[in-house]
Amino acid sequence: MTDLIPAPAAVDAPRGGGAVRLDAETTLYAAPGTETTANWLRTTVGPALGLPLAPGGADDGSALRLVLDDTLAAEAYRLSVDGTRGIELRGGSGAGVFWAAQTLRQLLGAEAFRSAPVGHGEDGGGWNVPAQVIEDAPRFGWRGLMLDVARHFMPKHDVLRYLDLLAAHKLNVFHFHLTDDQGWRIEIKRYPRLTEVGSWRPRSKWGHRASDLWNETPHGGHYTQDDIREIVAYAAARHITVVPEIDIPGHSQAAIAAYPELGNTDVVDTASLGVWETWGVNPNILAPTENVLRFYEGVFEELLDLFPSRFVHIGGDEAPKDQWKESATAQARIAELGLSGEDELQSWFIRHFDTWLTERGRRLIGWDEILEGGLAPGAAVSSWRGYAGGIAAAKAGHDVVMCPEQQVYLDHRQHGGPDEPVPIGYVRTLEDVYRFEPVPPELTEEEARHVLGTQANVWTEVMENRSRVDYQVFPRLVAFAEVAWSTTLPAPAERDFAGFESRLGAHFQRLDALGVDYRRPTGPLPRQQRPGVLGRPIEGAPPNV
Structure with a gap:
């Protein structure tokens, strides 16, 4: 008990x-x-x-x-x-x-x-x-995990395994990050080059900013539409909703590599671009043209046939607008629409698909950058850059999923020790996650009703295989699951972390039985270590990273 x-x-x-x-x-x-x-x-x-x-x-x-x-x-x-x-x-x-x-x-x-x-x-x-x-009964209706399969592809059987792990922890949303600069992972029948070209890169980088850790084996893969149907059905049998993400207008180099006309051809030789091999924020962004809108409408038409989820995630984050500033086509579009600049141009792009999805009975959700330049009334926000975006969205009447990187980005390192695997970002311990509070105190009771719930995000730049994903995710996802579910947790400072650790001892036996390669309380096992690669803290991070 x-x-x-x-x-x-x-x-x-x-x-x-x-x-x-x-x-x-x-x-x-x-x-x-x-x-x-x-x-x-x-x-x-x-x-x-x-x-x-x-x-x-x-x-x-x-x-x-x-x-x-x-x-x-x-x-x-x-x-x-x-x-x-x-x-x-x-x-x-x-x-x-x-x-x-x-x-x-x-x-x-x-x-x-x-x-x-x-x-x-x-x-x-x-x-x-x-x-x-x-x-x-659960505290939140949205209790999720986002898994990035674009940076490092996860085969279908491993995705199904993660759905089982979500179910075991009473998590009910699987946010499926299917496209990015480094890979396009879902078959779109009318655009076959998205997977023929966009799902493979000639080599792969291991680690974050350690440029000497290159794996010369080509990396890639994708899910067929039948694979997707199987994943969605498997999730539904476990009362898990799969929310797909197709990232626009940034994080799109894999798509541009497959179809160069999607990019800003008057600024960049898009025909020479390949699928991006490294990590970070890519400068290439989709062109704001009618042809690009029609192309992605075609993508979303096939997506809606595969995913019954009410929400469809369109990304919208980290979209550098330098190419739009230099592009005569983009500037002409800004003038034609009477927009104030590039931020409003992105808002126009997002609003187009908000309207398109709404007409088909779906709802758009995107990362908190979609607030910039104005947001369509029905759109929801995934607040990742801290709490601020979620607070602003809720106060403006938008629904919010809280997933601030400082608390629930599970790719961030769990400890500052030199034996940890190749690290990234902040140190966020098990206790840090356990004391995460999804509803900011700045919200009134009415505004707090817009917090649909919370999710932990797993970006896989530093996770080259299933074992690495397990190590980063567990046991912190166990703490997150209790935060997302339990209605009896007190305020963060008052939570009984010692009691949680005591219960976790028995839970480790369950994870062992499930074959989860989690991080032990004493630190990484010898085979989990990668000493001598210190990484580099992200800019502006506090001194404990």
């Missing part, structure tokens, strides 16, 4: 104790609307424990029951373990029942997180769950 992560809102254990036993005779009853959880229990938890969980009736004495309850909020649940009636997972929706199942999995022990049984139960014949009632 005390080892549950995220911490539930309320746990009531009877004084007399008792337990419910799950064994080979235990049946599973699934009321209509709970089928996804039943399938997950039978294909994930059942095989781990060697339990068939055969279909049964609601009144079977040995039943594990899944029930909907419209008196509960959509993602809320009540998990009842009763020695007489068995185990009941009751949720306000299918999602609520699913989150109850994640809690049950933790109650069953680390063995429930393996892919095959390693024993026959606690006493050779089954698994005991202590009698109790757990009532819980």
